[in-house]
Amino acid sequence: MSAPAIRAREDVPTTQDAFAENPDVYKTLLESTRAIPWQIDWASMRFAYIGPQIEALLGWEQGSWRTVDDWVARMHPDDRERVVGYCVSQSRAGIDHEADYRALTRDGDYVWIRDVVHVVRNAQGVVDSLIGFMFDISERKRAEEELLRLHRELEELSLTDGLTGIANRRRFDQRLAAEWRAARRSRQPLSLVVLDIDHFKQFNDAHGHVAGDDCLTRIATMLGGIAKRPRDVVARFGGEEFILLLPETDATAAWDLATECMVRIEALGITHGGRDAGALVTASLGVGTAYVDGKATARDFLQAVDARLYAAKRGGRNRIEVL
Incomplete structure (x- = not known):
């Protein structure tokens, strides 16, 4: 006995249709992840959006992220010049990129962040906006630092x-x-x-x-x-x-x-x-x-x-x- 053919019912919407009809679905999905989504308008250098998860991670309220100056000011001074210079140059060139840096918490501590950035261009090929995700990589960094410490210790012993x-x-x-x-x-x-x-x-x-x-x-x-x-x-x-x-x-x-x-x-x-x-x-x-x-x-x-x-x-x- 052959298996019955499976056909998509015309009255059942596809996932793409559901997203198009209800953009809040996108927002719900974005805000349910541990990664922190954000968008910056290139012309004004203002945040068009940043996920509410940022407050749980760093303590800064969602509404306090207004411009890239807020992002720069909340970066560790030792990382600032390197990261900002790199991200600006890559964005101007229209190149997707990522950067690791320490972000300041409201309590005065620092959290290691990996920013993954996608450059969006308009129809004329000009940079229109930046869209990205921030990931908390503190545990990974601690593991890397511990491995580096052990490597140095072994090297010293040798x-x-x-x-x-x-x-x-x-x-x-x-x-x-x-x-x-x-x-x-x-x-x-x-x-x-x-x-x-x-x-x-x-x-x-x-x-x-x-x-x-x-x-x-x-x-x-x-x-x-x-x-x-x-x-x-x-x-x-x-x-x-x-x-x-x-x-x-x-x-x-x-x-x-x-x-x-x-x-x-x-x-x-x-x-x-x-x-x-x-x-x-x-x-x-x-x-x-x-x-x-x-x-x-x-x-x-x-x-x-x-x-x-x-x-x-x-x-x-x-x-x-x-x-």
């Missing part, structure tokens, strides 16, 4: 030594590359101080790895107190080796700082007493200063200074060797 809390090798490599380029441009000196704790394996054998971790952390904290300019970097280079990146630091200043490091490490008074070591923990240091020019690379410089560290170790430890 650049930080987990034990000592100072920069790790990855961050040092990034900063060395950046400061090498800066030194090439500025012709300012760039210095490195590399230090290694003397007989650290014997220290761990004598006192245990927990004490070894505490030793590394105390020395890292002390080094951070010496190299404390904004662009200085103190990093754990690996194991018991640390490195200081010192932009715009000449050879004399680098030597003085290396000497201070050596003196302060011994002044910490960390008992060593391991085989072949002295009574207190000490360090050997390599120091170098570069004026970046020619074909030399940051890697070449780093290797040369690191070689001076091992020369200090071969020379008896607890000493400084200069490149």
Whole structure:
């Protein structure tokens, strides 16, 4: 048995007919959504309409939205120039667009809004009006900001030594590359101080790895107190080796700082007493200063200074060797 044919009855109006006969249907639908509809007359820059939902969202009465000046005045000052300039330029060009910004509430708080704008042209192709919807995107923005915060936190963790809390090798490599380029441009000196704790394996054998971790952390904290300019970097280079990146630091200043490091490490008074070591923990240091020019690379410089560290170790430890 075949299915009966379905025909539209001529006496039943279509949806389009219903809207045409009763424009209030449009208004009812618009005002029942959470989105806030609005219309602006382009010539007068006045609101022809804005949905009553605006009062529930921002607290401003529906009738208080008279001109675009009211819209601009209720926008966060930090967003105003960017958003207004963009929306005006796009509207003049007859391009539909959208913009995110913070809208001021009557209580003095701010709500994140996404404005979706459609440009209406007349028969001659001239902009006649703007029609749009405002959406509350505060929850979305909070989620985005939280994701961004977590991303930054993870990025920071990826650049930080987990034990000592100072920069790790990855961050040092990034900063060395950046400061090498800066030194090439500025012709300012760039210095490195590399230090290694003397007989650290014997220290761990004598006192245990927990004490070894505490030793590394105390020395890292002390080094951070010496190299404390904004662009200085103190990093754990690996194991018991640390490195200081010192932009715009000449050879004399680098030597003085290396000497201070050596003196302060011994002044910490960390008992060593391991085989072949002295009574207190000490360090050997390599120091170098570069004026970046020619074909030399940051890697070449780093290797040369690191070689001076091992020369200090071969020379008896607890000493400084200069490149």
